[in-house]
Amino acid sequence: MPELVQYTVQDDVAIVTINNPPVNALSPGVPEGIDTCVTRAAADPAAKAVVLIGAGNTFIAGADIKVFGTIPNREVSIDRSHRVHALLRRIEDCPKPVVCAIHGTALGGGLEFAMACHYRVAVPGAKVGQPEVLLGIIPGAGGTQRLPRLCGVATSVELCTQGQHIGAKRALAEGIVDRIVDGDLLAGAIAFARAKAAAGETRKVREQDAKISDHAAAAAALDAARASLEKTARGAHAPYAAVQAIAAGVLHGFDAGSAREIDLFADCVLSAESRNLIRLFFAEREAAKVPGVPKDTPTAEIRAAAVVGAGTMGGGIAMNYANAGIPVLLKESDRAALDRGLATIRRNYDISASKGKMTPEQVNRVMSLIRPTLTYDGFDQADIVVEAVFENLDLKKSVFADLGRVTRPDCVLASNTSTLDIDQFAQSSGRPANVIGHHFFSPANVMKLMEIVRGRETGSQTIATSLKLAKKLNKVGVVVGNCFGFVANRMLAYYMREGYLLLEEGASVPQIDHVLTGFGMPVGPFGMQDIAGIDVGARIRQYLRSIGKSRLEGPESPVPDWLYEMGRYGQKTGAGWYRYEAGSRTPIPDPLIEELADKAAHERGIARQPVSDDEILSRIMVALANEGANVLDEHIAIRPGDIDVIYAYGFGYPRHRGGPMAYADSLGLPHVLAKVNEYRARLGDHWQPAPLLDRLAAAGKGFYDAAGVA
Numbered sequence: 001m002p003e004l005v006q007y008t009v010q011d012d013v014a015i016v017t018i019n020n021p022p023v024n025a026l027s028p029g030v031p032e033g034i035d036t037c038v039t040r041a042a043a044d045p046a047a048k049a050v051v052l053i054g055a056g057n058t059f060i061a062g063a064d065i066k067v068f069g070t071i072p073n074r075e076v077s078i079d080r081s082h083r084v085h086a087l088l089r090r091i092e093d094c095p096k097p098v099v100c101a102i103h104g105t106a107l108g109g110g111l112e113f114a115m116a117c118h119y120r121v122a123v124p125g126a127k128v129g130q131p132e133v134l135l136g137i138i139p140g141a142g143g144t145q146r147l148p149r150l151c152g153v154a155t156s157v158e159l160c161t162q163g164q165h166i167g168a169k170r171a172l173a174e175g176i177v178d179r180i181v182d183g184d185l186l187a188g189a190i191a192f193a194r195a196k197a198a199a200g201e202t203r204k205v206r207e208q209d210a211k212i213s214d215h216a217a218a219a220a221a222l223d224a225a226r227a228s229l230e231k232t233a234r235g236a237h238a239p240y241a242a243v244q245a246i247a248a249g250v251l252h253g254f255d256a257g258s259a260r261e262i263d264l265f266a267d268c269v270l271s272a273e274s275r276n277l278i279r280l281f282f283a284e285r286e287a288a289k290v291p292g293v294p295k296d297t298p299t300a301e302i303r304a305a306a307v308v309g310a311g312t313m314g315g316g317i318a319m320n321y322a323n324a325g326i327p328v329l330l331k332e333s334d335r336a337a338l339d340r341g342l343a344t345i346r347r348n349y350d351i352s353a354s355k356g357k358m359t360p361e362q363v364n365r366v367m368s369l370i371r372p373t374l375t376y377d378g379f380d381q382a383d384i385v386v387e388a389v390f391e392n393l394d395l396k397k398s399v400f401a402d403l404g405r406v407t408r409p410d411c412v413l414a415s416n417t418s419t420l421d422i423d424q425f426a427q428s429s430g431r432p433a434n435v436i437g438h439h440f441f442s443p444a445n446v447m448k449l450m451e452i453v454r455g456r457e458t459g460s461q462t463i464a465t466s467l468k469l470a471k472k473l474n475k476v477g478v479v480v481g482n483c484f485g486f487v488a489n490r491m492l493a494y495y496m497r498e499g500y501l502l503l504e505e506g507a508s509v510p511q512i513d514h515v516l517t518g519f520g521m522p523v524g525p526f527g528m529q530d531i532a533g534i535d536v537g538a539r540i541r542q543y544l545r546s547i548g549k550s551r552l553e554g555p556e557s558p559v560p561d562w563l564y565e566m567g568r569y570g571q572k573t574g575a576g577w578y579r580y581e582a583g584s585r586t587p588i589p590d591p592l593i594e595e596l597a598d599k600a601a602h603e604r605g606i607a608r609q610p611v612s613d614d615e616i617l618s619r620i621m622v623a624l625a626n627e628g629a630n631v632l633d634e635h636i637a638i639r640p641g642d643i644d645v646i647y648a649y650g651f652g653y654p655r656h657r658g659g660p661m662a663y664a665d666s667l668g669l670p671h672v673l674a675k676v677n678e679y680r681a682r683l684g685d686h687w688q689p690a691p692l693l694d695r696l697a698a699a700g701k702g703f704y705d706a707a708g709v710a
């Protein structure tokens with residue numbers, strides 16, 4: 001095995017190379033190796049300066065995330081942190097200039113090691129960031145202390161509380177990076193290091209105070225950050241801890257700040273929030289590994305795409321392809337619908353441009369990649385076609401029959417159906433192995449989830465191609481089995497039903513929404529439905545009734561259908577579960593809903609009475625987990641983590657709670673089972689404990705330990 005950290009000398013400069021594929025994480029041995037090599041360089045008469053660089057595709061992408069789960073208590077965490085802080089000080093105290101050469105990503109501990117160097121150079125494509133909060137922790141190796149000293153309080157608060165990566169250009173402008181190297185990175189870093197050695201210059205970031213010396217401005221930036229977290233943190237604690245650590249260092253000096261960081265890091269790393277977020281991090285990567293689809297399964301290159309249907313979903317899907325630089329035909333059956341679809345796309349891009357997220361040139365470029373059409377001309381050039389027509393089986397069958405005729409035999413034929421059985425129209429194409437579901441979430445150009453629905457005959461190459469494509473489209477792909485509603489919408493039906501029934505029993509729409517947003521959902525069930533459109537669900541129910549089926553066993557509230565009949569489709573019609581003033585998206589409670597709820601309760605023969613917030617949360621979450629257990633048992637989802645990833649990316653389920661299955665585990669499955677049984681006794685037999693829930697509760701296990709992940 002090659003050494004984790006290698007030492008060589010080139011042109012009078014010691015080169016310290018980290019070689020820990022795939023991402024040069026700071027696994028045990030790496031920090032120590034860097035320490036030894038820098039100490040050696042300091043004493044090496046052949047070296048006038050030091051360059052720290054990563055082998056392979058990237059600089060250090062951070063601490064080894066797997067290691068956090070092995071920290072048993074605060075004492076161990078604090079001891080480890082002291083050691084890494086001391087190690088970084090030794091690097092910083094090196095008497096010879098130490099230059100960090102960044103390519104790929106310098107994230108978390110990676111950026112912290114970079115900031116302990118005297119200077120940083122980077123290739124133009126490099127990215128840096130402190131994404132720790134996304135794992136429920138804070139930078140733990142001096143990041144909250146050195147970063148403000150390089151880029152000031154406002155930027156460091158932004159990076160440490162939001163966790164986003166920024167490109168080399170911005171990092172240079174902010175003072176995080178000292179130079180961009182256009183040619184060969186190592187050669188550029190060596191030249192930079194030699195120049196510093198010749199000038200006798202070194203620079204310890206921990207001693208740079210210029211950017212934080214204005215305490216009044218710093219205090220204002222910190223207050224602004226706390227105020228903004230009230231709106232965005234949605235119950236997460238780590239972002240607040242990051243602000244506290246930055247504040248301590250800015251207001252009381254580097255040493256006091258470091259001590260505070262070490263203390264807060266220990267709290268965070270042992271928290272349920274961090275356990276949940278780390279599990280989700282690995283679940284997201286695990287989702288790309290599908291039994292029966294080996295890693296080396298051949299995949300098709302997607303260079304040209306086509307979308308059938310230019311409605312809200314079709315337009316959003318076409319935008320995804322254009323954003324990824326893939327030319328896409330957008331087909332509609334009539335000119336007016338096509339023009340409407342294109343106008344919506346143009347409006348969405350113009351909004352992005354007006355917010356400064358895109359330049360006018362970028363808008364023109366992506367618009368030029370979307371080619372509207374009323375015919376199938378050019379579909380023979382497409383590597384993939386995504387069908388996004390109205391949810392009607394006969395219509396889909398006829399589109400897939402057309403696609404079988406007009407596309408190449410190797411073309412992937414994807415459907416954006418959100419509920420229908422893809423096996424029923426796969427055959428119509430004549431090529432069922434190429435047919436797969438690509439279920440995007442609304443708005444398709446924004447939401448990151450792509451449910452990849454595997455039909456009975458879907459080929460493994462089609463699945464592997466879809467997973468690779470999801471990444472290219474900047475989506476998180478999760479492979480699911482074929483059933484009504486797949487994973488996301490099948491479980492959502494139970495989530496929504498509980499909301500409707502609680503309303504009939506006496507809770508109010510604003511109360512229920514408030515309980516769910518208090519839990520951390522971005523929007524409550526009723527607010528969400530007003531955004532998605534009450535008509536969508538109503539039409540699906542109509543269709544199901546027409547074929548003698550229903551979405552779920554047991555009681556269904558009539559209220560959503562009454563709203564549909566009244567033309568109250570939600571925000572788009574100015575009224576749904578709430579009222580909306582013209583041009584506003586602010587929901588206004590509407591007494592009419594109470595009247596409808598009274599009427600529904602009367603028809604059900606129940607008296608409405610106050611419902612507690614606890615009952616609301618418990619009923620909705622238990623319903624979700626119970627159906628999740630059925631979804632797992634039927635192998636519609638491969639792992640509990642897949643369900644949690646689907647809910648995090650499809651519906652904005654609060655990541656720090658881990659997802660519906662992790663949340664159930666945190667409640668304890670015996671408790672969840674007891675609740676199901678209590679609701680069954682109190683509310684009726686439509687509450688049935690899922691057999692898997694029963695089995696796991698009896699065995700004293702959680703969903704995740706049953707899947708082999710604690």
Ligand code: 3H9
Nearest residue numbers: 023025061062063064065066107108109131139140141285
């Ligand atoms: C931190 O640094 C705390 C410090 O403040 C304290 C210091 C003491 N550890 O995502 P990919 C694995 S917290 C372990 O598919 P990409 C990943 O699981 C850390 N493993 O590739 C996968 O394994 P597999 C702060 C890691 O090209 C493989 O690498 N840093 C780590 O799409 C490829 O990953 C972060 O939060 C890790 N740190 O994206 C960065 N990172 O093949 C987290 C990756 O077996 N990482 N793996 O499934 C990322 O954001 C992305 O992985 C990255 C590459 C952008 C780097």
